[in-house]
Amino acid sequence: MEETISLKELLQSLRKRLVMIMGITLTAVIVSGVISFFFLTPIYQASTQILVNQKKSEQSMYNPSEVQTNLQLINTYNVIIKSPAILNEVAKELNLDITAQQLNEKIIIGSENQSQVVNISVQDENPETAAAIANTIAKVFENEIVEIMNVDNVSVLAEATVIEGQSPVKPLPILNIAIALVVGLLAGVGLAFLLEYFDNTLKNEQDIEKTLGLPILGSISVIEGSQMDTVKEQRGKRNSKARGEAIGS
Known part of the structure; x- marks a missing residue:
């Protein structure tokens, strides 16, 4: 015969093991806070924006078909920006002792929907290094894309800058602690129910x-x-x- 557990019995189980639940939750919060504040290295982000067009035309009139072609090539430009042809030159220019693959892992490339603007974001432990890498990528891409795809109309819309007192993009201690609080609480409640389920002793x-x-x-x-x-x-x-x-x- 299947046993049914009432809401009252569930609440009694939680109340009986409330100390254990609070202990697990508090431990999770403390561990998360200590790791976030003292062990995880802060990562900063710097971003630059570039506008990429096809080869300059002698006609200055707006050409919808040309704009559409540029939009279709945005994904190609995004791949080229993160290619060794660009990143090796960036590492060489900045005297970075890292490979193109390692540099690639620091870079986030994106573009707005139906836009020719490419956003180049770089994450690094040093905010100044992140800004330097982002700006150098834009510069090297502007020079190299002429030979790669015969494009000579790259404009830098916004250079990456370092802001005094800039906050890191990760870790986010408050978010980590909030997640640990929820996870710890769920783990404590789950363990309490599990112990109650396997507890076959007769109590009353x-x-x-x-x-x-x-x-x-x-x-x-x-x-x-x-x-x-x-x-x-x-x-x-x-x-x-x-x-x-x-x-x-």
């Missing part, structure tokens, strides 16, 4: 009645040590009185 009359399927006729109360001494003392007095009456008769 209702458990016995539910397990055996028999009605409870009576129960034996637990006698504390002090009560036991009182019972023994009263029993001794009764025995003494009974012996006295027996002798007197």
Whole structure:
């Protein structure tokens, strides 16, 4: 027969193991805070924007088909920006002791929908290094794309700059702590329910009645040590009185 657990029983299970749940939650929060503030290295981000067009035309009129072609080439430009042909030159120019692949992992390339503007973001432990890499990528791309795709119309819309007191983009300690709080709470509640599920001990009359399927006729109360001494003392007095009456008769 399937056992059903009422909401009251669930709440009782949580209340019974409330200390354990709070302990797990608090531990998760403390560990997350310590790791976020003292062990994770802050990462800063710098971004630059470039506008890429096809080879300059002698006609200055707006050409919708040319704009559409440029939009279709944006994905190609994004791939070229992160290619070794560009990144090796960037590393060489900045004297970076890293490979093109390692530099690639620091770069995030994106573009707005239906836009010829390419956003180049670089993440690094040093905000000045991140800005220098972003600006150098834009510069090298502007020079190299002429030979790669015969494009000579690259404009830098916004250079990457370093802001005083700039906040890192990661880690985010408050967010990490909030996530740890939720995860710790869920883990504590889940463990409490799991322990309750595997706990087969009989704790009260209702458990016995539910397990055996028999009605409870009576129960034996637990006698504390002090009560036991009182019972023994009263029993001794009764025995003494009974012996006295027996002798007197």
